[in-house]
Amino acid sequence: MPKQVDHDERRRQIGDAVCRVIAARGLDAVSLRHVAAEAGVSMGRVQHYFATKDELLMFAFELISGRVAARFGSIVADDPAKHLRAILLELLPLNAAARAEAPVLAAFLAQAVVEPRLGAPLRQGNTEMVAWLAGMITAVRPGGDxxxxxxxxxxxxxxxxxxxxxxxxxxxxxxxxxxHQLASVLTCG
Structure with a gap:
């Protein structure tokens, strides 16, 4: 009987390797060879799932963005001000997951300055985040901007x-x- 292969899991493993390479050495260090070595697979395996370096980078960006979103979704707080604070703190490298992801996110932010394909999803995510934060601010402090x-x-x-x-x-x-910044925003409208 042929072995069942979970292609989504293999793509995630390769995406994780991309993120580790970026975190350790930056975006410029991402190559099929480095990613294959980090993932413990052949370059052919990487090329089987990703035809180009850009495709590999976009997948890694989507992977890490999804993880951040999942962490946001798991935050539960008993009032809007505490929820807002928890979300803001989750954006900082204060826990193991955020510390591992922050250098990767920072590298993607820097690359988005010169790479429009990365800039578009970052702008969309930022727009959604601003709308959500604005709603939370309004729930705590009506008025203002x-x-x-x-x-x-x-x-x-x-x-x-x-x-x-x-x-x-x-x-x-x-x-x-x-x-300090949050207190200023929530009390000054």
Whole structure:
């Protein structure tokens, strides 16, 4: 009887290897050879599932974006302010999963500046996130300009993520800064 192959699982394994290569050495280090070595498979296996490096990178981007979204979906809080805080903190490299993903996300953000195919899904995701954050802000503090406040919070946390990654801001200081910024937004409308 022929062996059953889970092609989706093989693609995920290769996508995970791409993410590990990016996290360790950056986007420029992604090659079929490096990914195959990281995944413990042949280059032919990688090429079987991904015809080009761009295809490989887009799959890895979708994979990691899905994981971040799943973590967001698992956050439960008893009031909108706590939920908003938890989401903002989840965007920072404060736990093992976020620490593993943050360098990859940062690399994709930087690449999106020059690669329109990456920029489009990032813009769409950002638009959706701003709308969600604005709704949470409105639930806590009606009035003001919740969309502007949501955009500012998201930009703040994106920059803070980079500062934590390079060691400029400690994890503890990052949490304090998020609390400070969030308090300002939720009380000042």
């Amino acid at each position: 919740p969309e502007r406040d949501a955009m500012a919070l998201l930009a703040f946390v994106d920059g803070l993520m980079l500062q934590v990654l390079i060691g400029q801001v400690s994890q503890e200081a990052a949490v304090d800064l998020v609390d």
